[in-house]
Amino acid sequence: MTGGLEYALIAVAALWGAAVGALLPRAAHRFAVPAGEEWRSACPQGHPLAGWLGPARCRACRETPYGTGAGTASGTGEGAADDTGAGPAYGAGAAVPVTVTALVCAALAAATGTRPELAVWLLLAPAGVLLATVDFRVQRLPDPLTLPFAATALALLGLTALVPEHAGEWTTALLGALALGAGYFVLFLINPAGMGFGDVKLALGAGAVLGWYGWPTVLLGTLAGFLCGALYGGALVVARKAGRKTSIPFGPFLISGAFTGLLIGAYTA
Template sequence: MGLLVITAAAVAYGAAAGLLLPRAAYRLSVDPDARWRDRCPEGHPIPGWLGPPHCRGGGAATPAHRYGTAPAGTATLAGVLCGVLGAAVGGRPEAAVFVAAAPVLLLLALVDLAVQRLPDVLTLPLAGALALGLGAAALLPGAAGSWTGALTGGGALAGAYLLLFLLNPAGMGFGDVKLALALGVTIGWYGWGVWAAGAFLGFLYGALYGLALVLRGSAGRRTAFPFGPFMAAGALTGVLLGGFGA
C-alpha cells in the first residue's frame, strides 16, 4: 500500500510539474548567443517562466493563441517518468531527490531537441541540487546509496565527456559535459555497476538513434543531433536498475 501511495504521489507531482514546463521550454529554446525569449510568436510579452504556452489575447484584434509544446504531452511524460521512479525507488529517501529532478531533465531534453542546446542555467544548478539532495538523503535511515559514490560518479562521467569533447569538439557540445556532471551524480549513487550501465546505455541509445537516421536517409554519418535526451534516458535506466535492485 505504501508503494502505491508513493507512486501515485510521484505521478501527481510529475503531472503538475509537467504542465508548467512548456512556457520555460519555449523561452529557453534559443540559439547560444541569443537572449531568452520574452515574447510569444505574435509579439505579446510572456509573463513569467512557468505555465502553459498560450496568450490570452486582447479581443478580436489579438485573439488568444497557443505556441510551443502541448502541456498535455509534457504533463503525461513527466507523470510517467516520476511514477516509474517512485515505483522503482520506493520509500527510500533518495526517491524524493530523483523524482524532483525528473521534470528538470525533461525540460533540458525539450530544449536540446528544439535547438541542440543545454542551458547552463539548468545544468549547473541541477548538478549542485542533486549533490546536496543526495547528501541529505544519505544522512537519513533507509538510504540505499553512497554520497561519496555519487560525487565520484559525477566527476568521473563529467571527466569522460570532457575528454571526448576535447578529442572531437565538433561531435559533442560542452553542454553535454555539464549535463554529464549531474547525471554522473545520479547514477553514481547506486555504485559503479549502475554508473557503468547508465553511462553505456546513454551512448547506446544515442548510437541507435543516429543509426536509424542514417538508415532512413534523414542524416549522414557526420550529422549532428541532440545527445542530451539519450544521456538522460541512459541515466534513468541506470537509476531504475539500481532502485529495483536495492
C-alpha cells in the same frame, strides 16, 4: 512495502509528475533558442512573458490577432484562445511533457519505493524532461539548467545521506559526477563537433544521480546513453533523414541512459 502502499506511492508520484509537467511548456519555449541567442522574453506577438513556469499561452494576445494567418480570440486552431482566459498558445502544448513527466516519476517511485532518495528523483525528473525537450528542439543545453541540476543533485543527496534507510552513498555520487564529467570533457576535446560542452555540464548531474547507487550503475547508465544515441542516429541514417556526419542532440540520450541506470540501480539497491 505492501501492495496498497506501493500503488498509492506510484499514483502520487504520477500526479506530481503530471502537475509539474504542465508547468514546463513556457520554460521550454523560452529556453529553446539557438546557441548564442538570448532566452525568449516575449511571445511571437511581442508581448512580454511573465515568469518561466506555466502553459505556453499569452493573456495579452487574447484580444489581438496572433501573427499572420493565425487564430484570434474567437478563432480556432493553434494560436486561438480557449475558454480559460489564458489566451492563445504560442508554443507546444502540455500533453507531451505532462505524460512523459508523469510516467518518469511513476517509474522512479516503483523502482525506489519509500526510500528517502525518491524525493530527490521526483524533484530532478522535471528538469531532466525540460533539458531533453530543449536539446531536441534546438540542440542546446542551457547553463541555467545543467549547472544547477548538478549542484542541486549533490546538495539534495548530501541531505538524503543523513536520513535513515537511504540506499546510496554521497561520496560515490560526488566521485561519479567528477568521473562522468571528466570523461565527457575528454570526448569533447577529442571531437568538439560531436560532443557539445553542454553535454559535459549535464554529465556532472547525471554522474551524481548514477553514482549514488555505485559504480556499476554509473557504467550501466553511461553505456545505455551511448546505446540509445547510436540507435537513434542509425535509425535516422537508415531512414535517410540524416547522414553519418549529421549532428544530433545527445543530451536526451544522456538523460535517457541516466534514467535507465537509475531505475535499475534503485530497483536492485
